[in-house]
Amino acid sequence: MSLTPPDSAAGAVPAPRSVPDLVPGQAPHHLGHVDVWIFDLDNTLYPASCNLFVQVEALIGAFIQDFLKIDAAEAKRLQKEYYRAHGTTLKGLMDHHGVEPAKFLDFVHAIDVTPVPPSPALDAALARLPGRKLIFTNGSVAHAENVMNRLGVAHHFEGVFDIVAAEYRPKPDPETYHALLRRHAIDPRGATLFEDLPQNLVPAHALGMTTILVRTDAEWAQAGADGEHIHHVTDDLVAWLEANTPPAR
Numbered sequence: 001m002s003l004t005p006p007d008s009a010a011g012a013v014p015a016p017r018s019v020p021d022l023v024p025g026q027a028p029h030h031l032g033h034v035d036v037w038i039f040d041l042d043n044t045l046y047p048a049s050c051n052l053f054v055q056v057e058a059l060i061g062a063f064i065q066d067f068l069k070i071d072a073a074e075a076k077r078l079q080k081e082y083y084r085a086h087g088t089t090l091k092g093l094m095d096h097h098g099v100e101p102a103k104f105l106d107f108v109h110a111i112d113v114t115p116v117p118p119s120p121a122l123d124a125a126l127a128r129l130p131g132r133k134l135i136f137t138n139g140s141v142a143h144a145e146n147v148m149n150r151l152g153v154a155h156h157f158e159g160v161f162d163i164v165a166a167e168y169r170p171k172p173d174p175e176t177y178h179a180l181l182r183r184h185a186i187d188p189r190g191a192t193l194f195e196d197l198p199q200n201l202v203p204a205h206a207l208g209m210t211t212i213l214v215r216t217d218a219e220w221a222q223a224g225a226d227g228e229h230i231h232h233v234t235d236d237l238v239a240w241l242e243a244n245t246p247p248a249r
Contacts, residue, residue, distance in 0.1 A: 031246040034210060035131035036191040038180075040171075041144050042137065043196040044237065046116045046151060048216035055111040060089055063107050067099060087170035088138055094168060101168055109143035113150045125241035126156040130248045135160040136180055136193065138170045159184060171200040177207060194237065198227060205229035212240065 039045050042052060057079075064075040082092020093099035126133060133156050135144050141160045148154035161183065166176040181188060192210035195201050201211040206229070215235045234240040 031192070031210070031244055033190055034192045034246065036184075036186050037129050037131060037133045038136050038186075038191055038193045038209075039133070040137060040193070040195045040197075040200065040214075041135050041139060041147060043216055044194055044214045045122070045135070045153070046119070046147060048196065050115045050117075052111060052113065052115060052147075056108050059108040059110065063104060064089075064093070067093070068097065087173065088163070088168075090163070091168055091170060101164070105140040105163070106142070109140055109146070111143075113146050116147060116150045118150065118152045119238070120152065121238045122151060122241075123153050123156070125238050125245070126153055128245045128248075129156075129241065130246060132184075133157050134180075134184060135162075136171070137161070138163050138166075140164065171197075172203050174203045174206070177203045181207070198230060202227075202229050205231075214240075 046052075060079055061072060061075045064070070064078055065072060068075070068078075070078075078092070079089050082089045082096070086092040086095065090099070090101060090104050093104065094101060135148070135157055137144055137160065139162060141162045141164070144160045144162060145154060148157065161180045163170060165183065166173075166179060169176045169179075171177075180186065188204070188207035188209045192212060193201060193204040194212045194214055195204075196214045196216050198213055201213060205211050211229060211231050213230045213233045214237050215233055232240070232244075
């Protein structure tokens, strides 16, 4: 999740190895090298049509208005400006105004997740994936848990690497990907990342991960969707998992 869309040598990881490009209908055994499945949360694990971000965006605006004592128009302007310049509105508020991140995250994620329907199909698809499963989000652990519990899939995931674990460096900051790999002892050559934002797959590809873009209808979010850093594109996560899950080892 990227809070507000627009209207080191330490922690080095092994050099990437080549993996076959994925195409629709490709035989499942082509993912036989994958033993860690990493998923973005918002608009990836659940359909973008649920529009949870409409609620989040409204709360971000309300937080900025109250914190900076400005009107709605100026709050919206800053919201977009900080997103573009810093990757998340939160990072801009921290850098420029000393916002305490925990208060911000608690406030903007106090949303109604009932627009997300429980997904027995996703639950079954995740159960068939051989290996470890993680969430990698620019949101918070609490938000991820609320969404996963609503979907009925929380029991499949061994952990959530959130914006706090990333020390508030949002995707696609490359150091955040290195931090994820270090914390969870992941060899990127055996990992795959599912994301709805093409730019967030660039560092993953550079590290040797298999990359899958979960396409949405938001035109602003699809810049770079045809890049060579993307191995596969789908607009239906569950259908893709059902078609491409490798056999159990």
